[in-house]
Amino acid sequence: MSERLQCWRCGADLRDVPQPFGRRATCIACRAELHVCRMCRHFDTGKAKQCRERAADEVGDKTRANFCDWFQPRIGTPVPGKPPVSDARAALDKLFGD
Numbered sequence: 898m899s900e901r902l903q904c905w906r907c908g909a910d911l912r913d914v915p916q917p918f919g920r921r922a923t924c925i926a927c928r929a930e931l932h933v934c935r936m937c938r939h940f941d942t943g944k945a946k947q948c949r950e951r952a953a954d955e956v957g958d959k960t961r962a963n964f965c966d967w968f969q970p971r972i973g974t975p976v977p978g979k980p981p982v983s984d985a986r987a988a989l990d991k992l993f994g995d
Contacts, residue, residue, distance in 0.1 A: 902970055904931070905931070905971070906929040907926050907927040911925075918968075919932065920962050930960070931962075931970070933962055934965070937968050937970065939969065952967070
């Protein structure tokens with residue numbers, strides 16, 4: 898598993914995005930908002946409110962920027978079940994050749 902910060906939507910490397918993420922931070926590749934539940938290390942679809950942090954307020958849209966004080970960017974795999982861009986590219990290259 899990669900230990901780098903990646904966009905929750907497209908898997909792009911976010912090392913050039915200033916830290917900590919402000920509420921208006923966006924991915925340089927796909928322009929997705931980054932201060933979102935889907936990007937947070939507390940995000941868990943198996944938990945109440947889809948969050949491991951019990952004290953956090955519920956957020957309706959997990960893909961839109963919010964003001965959650967518990968937000969901490971997830972390091973590594975960006976979205977469960979969705980491969981990073983580099984993995985998708987490697988799969989395409991394997992299928993169709995370089």
